[in-house]
Structures are given as structure tokens and as C-alpha cells.
Amino acid sequence: MRHLLSAADLSRDEAVHVLDTSAQMAATQAREIKKLPTLRGRTVVNLFFEDSTRTRISFETAAKRLSADVINFSAKGSSVSKGESLKDTALTLQAMGADAVVVRHQASGAPHTLAHAGWTHGAVVNAGDGTHQHPTQALLDAYTLRRHLVGDGGRSDVTGRDLAGVHVAVVGDVLHSRVARSNVQLLHTLGARVTLVAPPTLVPVGVHAWPAQVSYDLDATLAQQPDAVMMLRVQRERMSSAGGGFFPSAVEYTRGYGLDARRLRLLPDHAVVLHPGPMNRGLEISADAADSPRAVIVEQVANGVAVRMAVLYLLLAGDGRTTNDEARATP
Numbered sequence: 374m375r376h377l378l379s380a381a382d383l384s385r386d387e388a389v390h391v392l393d394t395s396a397q398m399a400a401t402q403a404r405e406i407k408k409l410p411t412l413r414g415r416t417v418v419n420l421f422f423e424d425s426t427r428t429r430i431s432f433e434t435a436a437k438r439l440s441a442d443v444i445n446f447s448a449k450g451s452s453v454s455k456g457e458s459l460k461d462t463a464l465t466l467q468a469m470g471a472d473a474v475v476v477r478h479q480a481s482g483a484p485h486t487l488a489h490a491g492w493t494h495g496a497v498v499n500a501g502d503g504t505h506q507h508p509t510q511a512l513l514d515a516y517t518l519r520r521h522l523v524g525d526g527g528r529s530d531v532t533g534r535d536l537a538g539v540h541v542a543v544v545g546d547v548l549h550s551r552v553a554r555s556n557v558q559l560l561h562t563l564g565a566r567v568t569l570v571a572p573p574t575l576v577p578v579g580v581h582a583w584p585a586q587v588s589y590d591l592d593a594t595l596a597q598q599p600d601a602v603m604m605l606r607v608q609r610e611r612m613s614s615a616g617g618g619f620f621p622s623a624v625e626y627t628r629g630y631g632l633d634a635r636r637l638r639l640l641p642d643h644a645v646v647l648h649p650g651p652m653n654r655g656l657e658i659s660a661d662a663a664d665s666p667r668a669v670i671v672e673q674v675a676n677g678v679a680v681r682m683a684v685l686y687l688l689l690a691g692d693g694r695t696t697n698d699e700a701r702a703t704p
């Protein structure tokens with residue numbers, strides 16, 4: 374693995390290898406080995422052109438726990454506000470010696486350009502680009518699902534190291550969601566079955582070519598007893614002001630597609646609820662659903678650190694061909 378730009382970059386074995394390495398990273402943290410020397414002398418640049426709380430902080434934490442030097446760049450307060458381009462920003466950071474560039478950008482494809490235009494010699498990690506991809510979110514979601522649903526953690530009939538046999542309902546604003554796109558690809562790669570649930574106005578053109586079923590009826594999907602429900606944030610900031618909002622009002626959206634206590638009761642006992650955050654409480658998810666024992670939303674954030682440690686480790690300290698046995702021995 375030279376860069377991580379898209380969930381589609383990962384084969385089933387590579388994805389499982391990242392998840393296994395994440396488990397090893399989590400184990401070191403659980404043993405209170407807070408800092409590993411693995412990336413000492415390496416520099417990780419967090420290049421954020423779009424707002425973030427979870428992703429930015431967890432990449433910073435992950436890099437520091439691997440002993441890397443970290444440079445945090447935020448477009449706000451930088452020369453981007455004077456019109457400096459992505460290219461010149463990247464060249465400036467490269468001049469300071471970046472071994473890895475973690476980039477979030479409002480334009481779909483910006484991380485690909487950064488990786489392939491020669492503006493940085495470092496590994497590029499996509500931390501979310503436009504409506505396109507957010508691969509480390511999909512990896513931390515898969516890691517969380519595996520912990521809860523596979524082997525001793527969940528359904529006794531689902532074993533192994535991938536998610537074969539698991540049914541995940543991904544619910545909400547699929548149209549604007551890079552999390553949905555990355556998750557559909559990665560969950561499919563890992564053998565899970567995905568049902569996308571959304572109002573027709575928030576389903577992308579071409580969705581029927583995705584490896585997922587599409588439903589417009591949340592209650593009917595919950596009646597199928599999915600193993601997990603992944604709620605998506607309604608991304609009002611990406612919606613056109615033309616028409617004044619989205620389908621057809623917030624109240625109707627919540628009635629048709631919001632997860633609440635009544636809908637939680639439709640789920641099987643082992644089912645878990647995920648949300649990538651930030652949540653619109655009271656819109657796509659009620660407070661009692663978000664705070665219920667089924668919700669693993671805070672755990673997703675904690676798992677994000679282990680997964681991002683694994684990704685940085687595999688990109689910077691592994692050679693991309695590292696075998697599982699070698700990786701197991703390393704942290």
C-alpha cells in the first residue's frame with residue numbers, strides 16, 4: 374500500500390490485514406503502552422481544508438502514539454485564505470519534509486491529485502474528499518462491526534476475520550455521503566450484505582450499480598432484522614439552497630428515516646447502531662437512540678485511533694507487502 378485514497382484500493386486480504394493490525398494497535402493501548410517507537414523520525418502532516426473533529430484529532434493522536442512528528446495544517450488561518458492553491462500548499466509542506474500527508478478537502482478527487490501530481494513525496498491518506506471517499510472511516514466502522522458481530526463478540530454463526538454473513542443497513546443522506554460510498558465498497562469487499570435506505574431525493578443517480586440493495590422504507594428494512602444500522606448525517610451544508618432544504622421537511626425526514634426508540638425495538642438483540650458523527654440529534658437519530666446501549670458511536674471514535682495507527686504504520690513502516698505474521702510480530 375503506497376497511499377490510501379479509496380476503500381476500493383483494498384482487497385479483502387489487505388482490508389483484513391489492516392483490521393488485524395488495528396486490533397494489535399488497540400491491544401498495545403489496552404496494555405497502557407501509550408507510545409510505540411515505530412515512526413520515530415517520521416513526519417505526518419494533517420492537511421485539513423474542511424472542518425473536522427474526530428478524524429483530525431484521531432490522526433494526530435495516532436501519529437503521536439507511533440512517535441511521529443506531527444504538523445497540523447488547517448486552511449482557516451493559513452495562506453489558503455489569501456488564495457494559495459492546493460499545489461503550492463502541498464509543495465510548501467513537502468519542503469518541510471512530510472513522510473505522510475493526511476488530507477481532507479471539500480473537492481472530490483483532491484487527495485488523488487495530491488498523490489499522483491508529484492506535489493508530495495509522502496504517502497497520501499484520504500481523510501475525506503467531497504462526497505467521494507472516507508476510507509479510514511469505513512475501516513474503523515468495519516473494525517467496530519467485527520468486534521461486535523463476529524466470533525465471540527456477536528452472532529455465534531458469524532465467524533472468521535471478515536464480515537461475511539453480516540447484514541448492515543446504511544440509512545439516510547446517501548447522496549452526499551462519502552461515508553456511505555466508502556462503507557458500501559469496503560463492506561462488500563469484506564463479504565457483508567448492505568441495504569441502503571433513503572428517501573428517493575437523497576439517493577445518488579447510478580446507485581443501482583453499487584453492490585447494495587436500495588430501499589425507501591426504513592421500517593421494512595428493520596423488519597429484515599439487520600445486524601447493524603449505520604445512520605448517516607443529513608448534510609445540509611452540501612444541499613442546494615434552491616428549494617429551501619431537503620425532502621420535504623425535517624419533520625417528515627425524521628418520521629420516515631429517523632432512528633428512535635420505537636425503531637430500535639424492531640432490531641434483533643445483538644444489533645448495534647453506528648453513526649460516523651457529527652450527529653444531528655433529533656433529526657436522523659433521537660437522543661435516546663444515540664445514547665442507548667446498542668449505540669457504539671463513542672466506541673467508533675476510540676477505534677478510529679487504533680485503525681489510523683494501523684494505516685500510518687502500514688504505509689510508513691511496512692512495505693505494503695508485509696505479511697500478516699510479520700505485522701503481528703512488529704507492534
Ligand code: CP
Binds near residue numbers: 428429
Ligand atoms: N466522521 C467524521 O469524519 O467526523 P469529523 O468530520 O468530525 O472528522
